[in-house]
Amino acid sequence: MHTVWKGYISFGLVNIPVKMFAATEEKDVRFRYLHSTCKTPIEYVRRCPHCRRDVGREEIVRGYEYEPGQFVILKEEDLEAIPADGRRSIDIMDFVELQEIDPVYYDKSYYLSPGENGEKAYALLKKAMEATGKIAIARLTFRKKPALAAVRVYRDALMLETLFYPDEVRSASMVPGLPAAAELHDKEVRMAVQLIENLAAPFEPQKYTDAYRHALHELIARKIEDQEVTPAPRPANVVDLMEALQESLKAVSGEKKRAARPRKKVTG
Secondary structure, three states: OOEEEEEEEOOOOOOEEEEEOOOOOOOOOOOOEEOOOOOOOOOOEEOOOOOEEOOHHOOOOOEEEEEEOOEEOOOOOHOOOOOOOOOEEEEEEEEEEEEHHHHHHEEEEEEEEEEEHHHHHHHHHHHHHHHEEEEEEEEEEEEOOEEEEEEEEOOEEEEEEEEHHHHHHHHHHHHOOOOOOOOOHHHHHHHHHHHHHHHHOOOOOHHHHOOHHHHHHHHHHHHHOOOOOOOOOOOOOOHHHHHHHHHHHHHHHHHHHHOOOOOOOOOO
């Protein structure tokens, strides 16, 4: 793994040297745009539509659009003048319960490993957090910007999750078209609850795979072999709510019955 940050966790009067590593990676299939005539990758240039010419990086400045078409220019020295905490530390401010943080606040995940001579202090913090069931809310400077984060125990490691600030989370009241008070029949509610209970299972992330990405890789492989591709038929939509619930319950019940049947022994 590539180290993305080095510093230390500030825990009371204890400083724990740590290294940070990205915990996740995107596996999306990436495409290049090509010229259809010669199949050459397209180049993108920085061009000023007003002056009608290409511009170099030395001619480009940062601008903030405070009104449509109106910009204020921010120079590098302006940004450097903003007071910033340049310390390479993860400063723990509070310890909270994990369930108190709504998942909407989570941004990106990073593993933390102990730095040089930090193994014992790292293990101590991890053990204490396991014993109390708490996670830490901390602040740090990451990639030249202040960030809010949660530090928690994840399996054998400490994990840091960068968090969105409260004013970055949009209110659900902004969502258009939410039903104010839909009229629901008791029978529908009971069937929906029964369906949820039948589908309840422990979370096993390895069960879930990206079927679209897998199909896309297969499509690319067939294209490389110059084979004909036939799209799979799309299933018909079920419109009626009661019918959808009934069909779902039948399907789930059938799967559970089949799973519960004892298998016949095969004798040689």
